[in-house]
Amino acid sequence: MDKDGGALEWSRSHNSEFSYEKLGLLNCACRSQDLGPSLLLRSYTVQPTDSHKFLGVILDSKLSFHHHVAYALAKGSKWVAQLRRVMRPTMGTAFRLAKRLYMGVAVPGYLYAADVFLTPLRYLEGQTRQHGSVGAINKLNRIHRQALIMVSGAMRTTATDILSAHCDILPFPLLIDKLCQRSAVRLCALPQSHPLAKHVARAAN
Known part of the structure; x- marks a missing residue:
């Protein structure tokens, strides 16, 4: 997402900034109870969660x-x-x-x-x-x-x-x-x- 030619560069070139607070991080694991590590995007950290709504489906x-x-x-x-x-x-x-x-x-x-x-x-x-x-x-x-x-x-x-x-x-x-x-x-x-x-x-x- 933050690599050269990635989504962040596209958002800047198209004047369409991402709303980071709407991002969700799911670490899918069948047996582990741990939510997993967080994700750092530039200066914003996306915290893992156990559920997230995407295109109308949780x-x-x-x-x-x-x-x-x-x-x-x-x-x-x-x-x-x-x-x-x-x-x-x-x-x-x-x-x-x-x-x-x-x-x-x-x-x-x-x-x-x-x-x-x-x-x-x-x-x-x-x-x-x-x-x-x-x-x-x-x-x-x-x-x-x-x-x-x-x-x-x-x-x-x-x-x-x-x-x-x-x-x-x-x-x-x-x-x-x-x-x-x-x-x-x-x-x-x-x-x-x-x-x-x-x-x-x-x-x-």
Whole structure:
């Protein structure tokens, strides 16, 4: 960053100075509890941290995405609370419009970059235990269930699969599958001139 022809030289030549206080330093290590050394950039020292938000995704030093799951859970709860406000029994919005609001606004909001921090649930051959982001998906499924109850107007004791069928909305694990598949198809359809094309081809092989 501070070498000749690096980012700092580019920022000076383009009159676009970096805001050092927004920089974050993550030292990724699977087993070490130490945050690692700090980074000195000219006269500013970037201190290591256990998590940092980058392009809307909270990364942590172990890449477990626990921080981002908690962030998505809080964000989804806020969206459901807003839906509850507009779906009052009197003078509230219609159920069909509430479904559009949830699927068109809330889901893209709290499941942004789901293909990054969630792994779809799978049963591996010869095993009975589910693999993937089981805990995170179960937590986020609570938000999904609350939204289904509001959209359908059903009782709170109604089974989740019945709610999904009546609302014509995919069950939450299948919704995650759909989002991840959409991202995978988008990556596979990149032109060869795209910077990520060779990395996608390498991952596919």
